[in-house]
Amino acid sequence: MARHAPSRPHYAPPRLAGTSFKHEHLGAILDEGLTDGFFEVHAENYMGAGGPPHRALAAIRERYPLSLHGVCMSIGGPGSLDVAHLARFRDLVARYEPAFVSEHLAWSSHGGTFFNDLLPLPYTRATLDSVCAHIDQMQTAIGRKILLENPSTYVAFASSTMSECEFLRAIAQRTGCGLLLDVNNVFVSATNHGYSARDYLAAFPLEHVGEMHLAGHSEQHDDEHMPLLIDSHDRPVADPVWDLYAEVVSDIGAVPTLIEWDSALPAWPELRAQAEAARQIMTQHTAPDSVRQCHEA
Template structure:
């Protein structure tokens, strides 16, 4: 597989934090050229042929690295991949040459229907084979590596025969895909399923992580009056997620990090401050790692 990176190779994003590109910030970004590491967009929002979104994205792409994040491939669905969707995705990648491309370990389609959600999978041999075949098809079609994002989950399937981490590690082994470690998803799933999030990160195939995501979540209660976290992307990153992120950085080093904020999008300075906090953390931990190695 080749790496289609254009003028901004992925290594140019190391140690940098980015934000999701939102329409309300187009003008500010073009007029002010803020010092931000990269922008990420959802692929499905740009699958039309033209219009203002493409004009703005093309202009911003000239100045900044781009990460393309898919939400509609339905990698885990018990049906063939949508070839039309995959063709549109390839056209988009060829057009904008993103430094990174990622998708979710989830499914969202069944028969002729499409669900507006990212649904969980049972971790079984049958599901594993299906996901592996789909990722191989995606990577062969696109001619590049895909990053797979760990899910935010709210339940476990009784039929699962793999742990989530073992399932993901086996996918990487069989496909050569990379990983996007969503730290908020680790916190959400660990709280909902009574896992230790720090142990989760320690056991994760960290050598294959090429991007981090950080986001906010809502806190509710389940029927047993226990905390139930919902992955909402509509508020600042939680303090515990920052601690988990620091823990992961100490093991991985400075990896491109995205601040995900998709609903109730705040003014630009709020987003920028979250990204700067991530960069400052990367820099401080990177300096600490360098000093420790020298001692």
């Protein structure tokens, strides 16, 4: 792949508030802008060599920092990483020099087949060793640290020997990676499994957080008529998630925050308003000197 790397550095100010980038919004973004904004794309949508997707992304990258968010690396899978996929990911990092690079604590492939899901994994020592080895391999390949996102889950493994927060802390300590705290995922998982989202956040290794995600979720019921939340990314952020976000910001200061909205897309002004709401919370709940220094992730 030819490299067309912009000159914008990896550093990004802590009070950035951004959104998912969708091509439908390109014209409005270029016309109306997003103050102190950034945009996230899924890496797998840009692994071709050129064409309209890259022209649109290059236009955004000339004006704003990018977050490159992987969804198919299968870091949590038991098998080896797909080296061809990793090479394509590496080339994208070199091409666009994003402010943030992230992946999920999940697995999504087996035996050469990719699944359209981010699947959970047991939190055991053996899994920890495998995940850390995969992160080391990925960070070595791209030449920089990644941020690892906490998952939204719908089942839990009886074989787990540590909590999710303990698992994430151990990963960050062993690999040097940062963490991407998805507050909506916390709320979704807590509701689905019947534990306190606030207790989870109290145990979360917040000192390693380099970016946060917010998103909307849908409400369903399981076969026993208990609440079941789906991390659907198709509506505004729910009030309880905003409340949790404000509490985290009050605790650790401003951290670049992104609104994920991937389907049932609204008009650009509605999506931009969600980002502006996140920035307002960062301004209201942090002192001028209470910001996280978000250098290269």
